Amino acid sequence: MRSGIRLVFGAIFVNQVLGEYGMAHFSDKGTRKGKDYCIFFNPQWARLPQDLHKASRLQIHDLTASVLCSPSEVPVGGFTNRIPMVLRGNCTFYEKVRLAQINGAKGLLIVSKDRLTPPAGNKTQYEEIDIPVALLSYADMLDISRTFGKGREVAMYAPNEPVLDYxxxxxxxxxxxxxxxxxxxxxxxxxxxxxxxxxxxxxxxxxxxxxxxxxxxxxxxxxxxxxxxxxxxxxxxxxxxxxxxxxxxxxxxxxxxxxxxxxxxxxxxxxxxxxxxxxxxxxxxxxxxxxxxxxxxxxxxxxxxxxxxxxxxxxxxxxxxxxxxxxxxxxxxxxxxxxxxxxxxxxxxxxxxxxxxxxxxxxxxxxxxxxxxxxxxxxxxxxxxxxxxxxxxxxxxxxxxxxxxxxxxxxxxxxxxxxxxxxxxxxxxxxxxxxxxxxxxxxxxxxxxxxxxxxxxxxxxxxxxxxxxxxxxxxxxxxxxxxxxxxxxxxxxxxxxVKDAPQPPLVKSPVKCTPVPEPHPDEPTANQEPQDGEASNQS
Incomplete structure (x- = not known):
């Protein structure tokens, strides 16, 4: 009967780093039908629109063979009007997103094999960066690769979540x-x-x-x-x-x-x-x-x-x-x-x-x-x-x-x-x-x-x-x-x-009253003492 587990709804903010869940809507180029995947982003880098229809649909540059930690990993021509998708690790979030931004990227998706955590930075770095950066799970990346072709597009958005749920x-x-x-x-x-x-x-x-x-x-x-x-x-x-x-x-x-x-x-x-x-x-x-x-x-x-x-x-x-x-x-x-x-x-x-x-x-x-x-x-x-x-x-x-x-x-x-x-x-x-x-x-x-x-x-x-x-x-x-x-x-x-509490009333069974026969004049009554010389029947 532990009471050590409490009522927990909504996001849990860890290490005082703000993080929000959002959606990455993937689709093939030229088609509107697609599929949503969960992303985790830090709005201090850049905020996402709340409506999918207001989000920009940009082409994905699949760079998941790289971690994008050095300029040598940037392809020729950069990421102009595209969103690179890279692996997590080897350097900070700031180094990754800075390389993406100076090479023309409009956003950055970082694929994580670990649990999704907010991509953190400091105040100066937040002020320098103006493109959204979000984490995507490795399992979702594999599903994206199987489901969509090489010309896939993505639109990132963060819909408002109802405060109360059914x-x-x-x-x-x-x-x-x-x-x-x-x-x-x-x-x-x-x-x-x-x-x-x-x-x-x-x-x-x-x-x-x-x-x-x-x-x-x-x-x-x-x-x-x-x-x-x-x-x-x-x-x-x-x-x-x-x-x-x-x-x-x-x-x-x-x-x-x-x-x-x-x-x-x-x-x-x-x-x-x-x-x-x-x-x-x-x-x-x-x-x-x-x-x-x-x-x-x-x-x-x-x-x-x-x-x-x-x-x-x-x-x-x-x-x-x-x-x-x-x-x-x-x-x-x-x-x-x-x-x-x-x-x-x-x-x-x-x-x-x-x-x-x-x-x-x-x-x-x-x-x-x-x-x-x-x-x-x-x-x-x-x-x-x-x-x-x-x-x-x-x-x-x-x-x-x-x-x-x-x-x-x-x-x-x-x-x-x-x-x-x-x-x-x-x-x-x-x-x-x-x-x-x-x-x-x-x-x-x-x-x-x-x-x-x-x-x-x-x-x-x-x-x-x-x-x-x-x-x-x-x-x-x-x-x-x-x-x-x-x-x-x-x-x-x-x-x-308990001792003084009123007890349930007892139910008494009805008693049939039968007439008691009158005693014989020569017989002693129940309350009459036996006469001298008479033997008592009581032991």
């Missing part, structure tokens, strides 16, 4: 839905365990109902672990990212099993148990349907692990596993008091703000540790992303969706931490018979907090610590309801109200 609606529905369902499920299961301790179907049901109560000491240890892990990821990302991926696969498969078992156990087939054996975890002879479900959950998790970098569809599996993991954690981990809820949320609120807004003043490069780890360090050799997030690709029609930033992300911590408070509110509602007003109010507060996060993101255009907005909205909403209902002491102490 995928935010999907992120919102997934997050609020997970919090609502997880909080409702956790509260219901907890109450069922209190009143039906004597009902157990089998060992799997016992395990399914186990919960862990969070103590202040556990909160302190958890926050220290979060801080330590986040710093270690920032320093040794390429070594630890695979460990996080492995932990996610294991935890998400367990969570998926926990979510699907209540449905599978209603299926009438597969109830028979396996034969006696000495295999690990199978000596208790689990049911066949449990083994089949376990194999299915592991298969889904392994499939995601193998194809996790398939951006077209792997995000669906990641979100499914992530939601199952969050639901499992909300059901298993329980905050026993509102005091514990407040302590956890406030501490993580400070943790979130510190690692997003304060750490840029402490790192040499001016990077936010939280945002850098969430999006993946720019200098990572593995280019792996942490899986502890819900991710949805951009749904707008912007051609920039081709570039290397098509996803919006929401960290699991932004679901789990407020979700634990929502679960506590639901348990309190049931015990106090308050028609779930705490649960509904806290869930609405979470939704409002998420909307405020989106608005802040659109206004500031940088990664936002979502708990900065979610914690006040959920805590203050719950507190306001408790004050309004005059139940704050009970709500604050939590476990103390």
């Amino acid at each position: 995928n935010m609606v999907i992120i919102f529905l997934m997050a609020v839905g997970t919090v609502a369902i997880g909080g409702y499920w956790a509260g219901s299961r907890d109450i069922k365990k209190r009143y039906m301790k004597h009902k157990r179907d089998d060992g799997a049901e016992k395990q399914d109902e186990e919960t862990v109560d969070v103590t202040p000491i556990m909160i302190g240890v958890f926050v220290v672990m979060c801080c330590t892990m986040l710093v270690l990821l920032y320093l040794f990302y390429d070594h630890l990212v695979y460990m996080i991926i492995g932990i996610f696969c294991l935890a998400s498969s367990i969570g998926l099993f926990s979510c699907l078992w209540p449905f599978v156990r209603r299926i009438p087939i597969g109830k028979c148990r396996i034969p006696e054996n000495n295999l690990p975890y199978c000596h208790k002879r689990p049911q066949v349907r449990m083994l089949v479900l376990s194999a299915f959950c592991v298969a889904v998790s392994v499939t995601w692990a193998v194809f996790r970098n398939e951006d077209q569809w792997a995000w669906v599996l990641q979100d499914t596993l992530g939601i199952a993991f969050c639901l499992y954690m909300l059901k298993t981990i329980r905050l026993p008091t509102f005091k514990a809820c407040t302590l956890l949320l406030v501490v993580l609120f400070v943790y979130d703000v510190f690692f997003v807004f304060i750490t840029p003043f402490l790192t040499k490069s001016g990077e936010s540790i939280m945002v850098e780890v969430a999006a993946g360090p720019s200098d990572s050799s593995t280019h792996e992303k942490l899986p502890m997030v819900l991710k949805v690709p951009r749904l707008n029609s912007s051609p920039l969706a081709l570039c290397d930033r098509p996803f919006s992300l929401l960290g699991f911590g932004d679901i789990l931490v407020p979700g634990l408070l929502v679960a506590y509110c639901h348990r309190f509602d049931i015990l106090m018979q308050s028609s779930r007003i705490y649960f509904v109010a806290c869930t609405i507060g979470y939704g409002i907090g998420l909307l405020v996060t989106f608005v802040a993101l659109a206004l500031m255009q940088i990664g936002q610590p979502a708990l900065l907005y979610l914690v006040p909205c959920t805590l203050l909403t719950s507190l306001a309801v408790a004050l309004w209902r005059r139940e704050l002491p009970l709500f604050w102490t939590g476990s103390g109200f």
